[in-house]
Amino acid sequence: MNWASTINNPFLKNLPFKIELDKWGKILMSPASNNHGSLQFETGVKIRDAKKGKGKVITECSIQTSL
Template sequence: MEWANVISNPLLQNLPFKIELNKWGKILMSPASNNHGRLQYEVGRRINRQKGSGKIIMKCSIKTSDGVKVADVAWASDAFIAKYGYSTPYIKAPEICVEITSPSNSAGEIEEKVQLYLAKGALEVWVVNEKGQTAYYTHEGQVASSAEVLG
């Protein structure tokens, strides 16, 4: 299945979980809790305060070498938006991509997404756990983590 088919299929709209595609076009679904949604908002708000200009994109689809992955939150600079607009999915990752972990996520799955986003051009990948604690990754690896709880 292609990403355009997923986003245009009325049966796949307004579902209570995140949909991604693997490299063979198979639909992968992850349930999301209300806390997950709260953390998405808090992360987007934090990035917006830090960066000022640019755009926050929730559920940002990115075509990777392992299919279309959907970052829970992304920040795209004005230059990124000027070049790529709001094409779906993006062929290059915005500068910051954020994954908010769920109980169903394995450590290996999250590590793979970090690497996929970095390989597609993200400058930073943030991984936020269910408590709101954040680990920050760049091309140099994990560069920091915060025990601060969001919201």
């Protein structure tokens, strides 16, 4: 991927964070901030409390997708 195709990609427009391309054209995203992690935790606590301990809250949950 080059910069021109990146800025013209409709899926990458109006992102609320910065992205960069490395020299191989791979997209690099800015790491999440401490504030982001804190908000995730607080949101998870509220969900857990609302569910009265039933179920599980996972933040930064990984998923596997096809290539």
